[in-house]
Amino acid sequence: MPKNKKPAGGRAAKNFEPRYGAKTSFQDRKRRPGTEGPAKPGSKSPNHRGYRPESEATPDKGRWNAADRAGRTEARNIRTSARDDRPARSFDDRPARSFDRNDRPARSFDRDERPRRDAGERPSRSFDRSDRPARSFDERPARSFDRTERPARSFDRTERPARSFDRDERPRRDAGERPARSFDRSDRPARSFDERPARSFDRNERPARSFDRTEHPARSFDRDERPRRDAADRPARSFDRNDRPARSFDRTERPARSFDRDERPRRDAGERPARSFDRSERPARSVEDRPARSFDRTERPARSFDRDERPRRDAGERPARSFDRSDRPARSFDERPRRNDGPSRDDGPSRSDWGHAPGGSARRDSGGWSGRGENNTPKRSAEHEQRVDVVHERLQAEAVDAATVTGAGFAELGLGDNLVRALAGLGAASPFPIQAATVAPILEGRDVLARGRTGSGKTIAFGAPLVESILRSQAGQRREFARAPKAIILAPTRELALQIDRTVQALARSVGLFTTQVYGGVPQARQVGALKKGVDIVIGTPGRIEDLLNQGKLDLSQVQVAVLDEADHMCELGFLEPVQRILRATKKGSQKLLFSATLDREVAALVDEFLVEPAVYEVAGEDQDSSTIEHRVLVIEHRDKAQILDSLVDRAGKTLVFARTRAYAEMLAEQFDDAGISAVALHGDLNQQKRTRNLEKLTSGRVNVLVATDVAARGIHVDDIDLVIQADAPDEYKTYLHRSGRTGRAGRAGTVVTLITRQRRRRMTELLDRAEIEAPFEETALGDDVLEELSGRQLSNVDA
């Protein structure tokens, strides 16, 4: 009692002040701006059911608005100026919370969003257990009156010690016994906003409650129990969860379990996370385990193509691996050389895996993918199975030779005058090879798969014939109000959807067609409004498109052409199913166009269901020699990484830096800013407005450095990025190709620098081999000339 009440309260307050003195005092003011501690209790006389009478006597609102606003501003300033303190507090004061934060690291990095969340989005917080205690303190005074009336409660608590331990039950109490709270929340925002930082973080604050409790003897008995529980049990609990499971006991009793593969995943996740990163070990295992599986695949060649099924298997048999892509490539890696040795690519040009090349009349082998299997039938066994993977990586296609198409203009390919003029306006006077290859077959209405390396002009390759095709289908018809779209273009990211729209819209407008974007992260009203008026071409991302589809606001039944940009990516785990549902909603027999720089067998899932005798194209001679991108790998010490990045980024041209996580991307952007190099970030934790703005900042040249996650890896075109830095090496060769493809576009020169540590050399070597890229590995330390060279500063510095 004494501890908790005044003495403790006083102590706590003092303890507080050294740290957050300003806030604390300000807090006190806030609680009862006009009244001191004693006044507070007095105001809550049980006779009048607490607040009402008192609030009338001393209007809460008036007080809050006047004194409180000042306090709030003060608090904000304090907070803002003391940003650096936040992390420290959080770690010191609420260990439990820190676990929560692990789940939301990204949030904390978004500076601009913090204030908004606090003010506007708080409701979500209410679900945060760590916050509840704080609220409960705020509100207890109110409750206390109830309790005075309901002594029974205290008994309940005594009787239900278990509850307090059971976090799952707490919410129930709140919900069941004190519904009033939920209404109190409307008041909370103000209080909690200002006070939260201090209270929520510090358990030392509780003493403050003690003041309230002084008035409620009944409580005091409870408190003796509470504090102990809270203090002693809670922290323990959070940690107990690992132990609690009673698993530990179970394990002791059931050694067999340890052999149960289904349980392993948990262990892996909890006990040895390091493993997942230790790839040097896995390959060995996988090699041992696979043979057996591979035999299965021999019997089921179809499966091996179907990625949908793989994950399932993996999930069941080897969960950890299934997420480790570095394992998969490894398999194919063995086969890689063979692919080059073999005739597959050489004799590919005249053939198409999926049937018909435009010139030839290759018929589709019976049974779809089995055709592939038949070719390799003699090989059999594991080798066969691996070969299948190899084929998966590359897709046989008709190679379009750049030389053969030069001379043919867009008009000759079948595009109308307006369109040709619009293309010229976009800087496409004459077709690039991929464009020359695809325009005609698309106009014919064929399903097309096309691979053209990054920056080779794929957007126009599908955009122009798409527009022409829709135009022809509408020839002579009036554009009806509220007409349903005739074509849809799907992209994996909003930025890419926007970018595609910029090109396609220009083309469509030139012939009187309309486009609209349908992507998430922005209010849907405008999109819906456009759809209501009627558009011809919808360009967007799967999530929102499916959303509007389900809402009945988007009718795809008239879609006669569907395009998948970055098609292989759209066939990956999270994308495939929505994409399938969307495609199924299009008009039966609609034409499908799949484009990507890394188009491979991964698209099989879609091809089998949606494409009919597709033509497959690639551009001949797309090897590193014909590329304008220089690749470098710097082998560095991890401790030098930050400074080396600073050094690389400190340059004149536009630089795109790739990081693996949103948090690291954000961190790097800040780091560069702090180093005096203005930089912005682009990743999925930013709101769409900011994403768009930050990308635009790079495009317009207002900043020269953009730090992005792989959200910017594919498709994004910024004219003159001449250096791509991979602060984190990619895990997939495809990712490497796409990231590096952000530079060296349309024949311009560019450099790609990948930073790795020594341990990663081998993996990087394998990845580059898969990407068929040769790059020198250079041991690099701080201050080395190579850094100056890469940043373009070598001349000035060396000469000077």
Place this chain on the structure above:
DNA sequence: AAAAAAG
């Protein structure tokens, strides 16, 4: 790990 929907 990232991306893709959220009134």
